[in-house]
Each structure stands twice: as structure tokens, then as C-alpha cells.
Amino acid sequence: MSDRREWPLYEVFVRGKRGLNHVHVGSLHAPDDDMAIRHARDVYTRRNEGVSIWVVRSADITASSPDEKDPLFAPSGDKVYRHPTFYDIPDNVPHM
Numbered sequence: 001m002s003d004r005r006e007w008p009l010y011e012v013f014v015r016g017k018r019g020l021n022h023v024h025v026g027s028l029h030a031p032d033d034d035m036a037i038r039h040a041r042d043v044y045t046r047r048n049e050g051v052s053i054w055v056v057r058s059a060d061i062t063a064s065s066p067d068e069k070d071p072l073f074a075p076s077g078d079k080v081y082r083h084p085t086f087y088d089i090p091d092n093v094p095h096m
Contacts, residue, residue, distance in 0.1 A: 006029065007029040007030055008031075009029055010027065010029070010036040011026075012036075012054070013053070013054040014040075014044055014054075022052065022054050026043070026044060036055040037055055040053050
């Protein structure tokens, strides 16, 4: 049996020409960050729809669990000042 090392797994996020945010589009394996960008470009932006690509090693992502949703997000429910319901947003303010 050989000592086969797998390339790290990367999560890929692409910002489209009409989008304001990067959106998770998939995952891929690559030997390093530069190759991850190149592979992501080849796999996820074949039709020139992207303007920016982010790749992040999956091992570097820390995420909450859906099971922790209530205790994690419940404290923000009593902070009504965080919700834009107390003022009007002018029509000339973009992207709100």
C-alpha cells in the first residue's frame, strides 16, 4: 500500500456579474491555494459568469450547527434596534 496523500478540500465561492455577494458554488480538491483558484475558475466559471472567486480550505471553516440555532440566535430577538423597522430608507439608497 502506497503513502497516498490527498489534496486538501476547498470550498468555492463565486461573485457573479450581477451579484453583490459571493455565493457558495461547490467544493474541489487542489494541491495549493493558487491551483484551487485555477481549478475553481475552470470548473465553476466556464461561461464567464464570474467576476471574483474565493477559495477557502474546508478545514479552516468554523461553522455553527443547525442544532444550536435556538440558543445561538435567540439573544438577537430582543434587540429590536437591529431591525430596520423604525425608519424609512430613501429611494436613492442602493442595495438596501
